[in-house]
Amino acid sequence: MKLCSIILLFFLLGNASSSMFKMERGSALKLVCPGDEQDDLEYESNISHVNISRGKPGKRGPQGPPGPPGAKEPDSEIRRRYEDRILALETQLKAQNDQIGGLGQIGNPAESCKAIKLANDNAENGLYYIRDNEGNVFQTYCDMDINGGGWTLVASVDENNMKGRCTSGDRWSSEQGNSAQHPHGDGFWENRAVHGSASSSASDDYKNSGYFAMNARDIMLWHTPNDTPVGSFDSEAFIKYHTSNGFLQRYGGNLQTLYSKHYPMRSKQYTANKDNGPSIPITWDKGSNAKMVELTPINSRGETESGYVQFRAVNNERNAFALCPGVRIKPNKRNVEHVCIGSTSYNIGHTREEEYCGDFAAKDWSHSSGWSAPEKIITSVVMIFYR
Incomplete structure (x- = not known):
């Protein structure tokens, strides 16, 4: 965020000095950032229509770092390796249940x-x-x-x-x-x-x-x-x-x-x-x-x-x-x-x-x-x- 944005925020909260900006009657509100009056945001509007309770949407910030990896899926190679044995056990269990x-x-x-x-x-x-x-x-x-x-x-x-x-x-x-x-x-x-x-x-x-x-x-x-x-x-x-x-x-x-x-x-x-x-x-x-x-x-x-x-x-x-x-x-x-x-x-x-x-x-x-x-x-x- 640029410095002028910070100053504007302070102004809106009542903490900024009046010397930090210039305003003429009937003119646009103009915020001048010290040290670089041409570099910051210039927001013009009829002063009677200024809505200082809501500002313009900010720009999207940089993407954060990736999160930790999720849990791995079961090893399909292990499943394939023991699939015949698992099937045999399942069949045996069903036969035992049927027998009982x-x-x-x-x-x-x-x-x-x-x-x-x-x-x-x-x-x-x-x-x-x-x-x-x-x-x-x-x-x-x-x-x-x-x-x-x-x-x-x-x-x-x-x-x-x-x-x-x-x-x-x-x-x-x-x-x-x-x-x-x-x-x-x-x-x-x-x-x-x-x-x-x-x-x-x-x-x-x-x-x-x-x-x-x-x-x-x-x-x-x-x-x-x-x-x-x-x-x-x-x-x-x-x-x-x-x-x-x-x-x-x-x-x-x-x-x-x-x-x-x-x-x-x-x-x-x-x-x-x-x-x-x-x-x-x-x-x-x-x-x-x-x-x-x-x-x-x-x-x-x-x-x-x-x-x-x-x-x-x-x-x-x-x-x-x-x-x-x-x-x-x-x-x-x-x-x-x-x-x-x-x-x-x-x-x-x-x-x-x-x-x-x-x-x-x-x-x-x-x-x-x-x-x-x-x-x-x-x-x-x-x-x-x-x-």
Whole structure:
């Protein structure tokens, strides 16, 4: 700011000396800066119009120095470097949240596979968590496709060693051998014992608490090759069929009640044909009556009828066999040990009585005799579902 501007300011404030300026009546107000009368501002106006309360706008001063730098943006190079890892962690976190909260997951078990299917029509086949009627929580396999889906795997019968008659691993018959001291077997069809896991149910016997603590209407059976991984159960099973008349409701809603209260497994207490359990018609989901005939021992084809599932069939020697998958025994036919599974453990009255004992009984009797099942059946597991 020039000196004359400073003096004018003092004048306006009443602090400047009158000798610093000259003014004639009727003339313009003229401010003369000492030392240089030609150099400063000359502001002329009719004195009656002078407004000394507001001066002319000043000139813009020089630009100030730049301010401090702002915060830097995240390093995009670091983000790119770890982007795959960050994405993987985000995906893992989402999966964990879904697992905790989704119906049928560990934090939110369902009452059945059917309940999961009803809640989510897009639910896929696989492992889910179920809470049965008694509050037991277990993980098992659900089929979400067949006949509307919602089938809960509750058991599998696996013959781990056809030559090991009623030895270790023969839970659905006897692990105690074929003897009079243990005549009725281990009672696995009737008791509340559990064993194994759904993920390995094609490699070992499996039974979860749903077998005895669920209220179901129907069953479904799959014949699946031994050692099939859980992700391939659906595609590898070569025969599938189910009942559809709600028969289980007549027997307590599950197989454990059917056997324990209605058709217990006992040796030497029943008569062939007369004391056989019910035979229930089935609907084929994969396979047919003709296919079942092909998988039945040659000599048994005239003694059985395809398209059914039979419970507790009694043979000529009065020994009980728990389940006849895919067939029923015709009237007055008694060689049931070659087509049915799960025996008692006091099989006497036959020349090769010890060969009746086992989870798959006498399915491998002799290929040359015509009483042996095809190898495909012998080396497969029978999977049991409820709905």
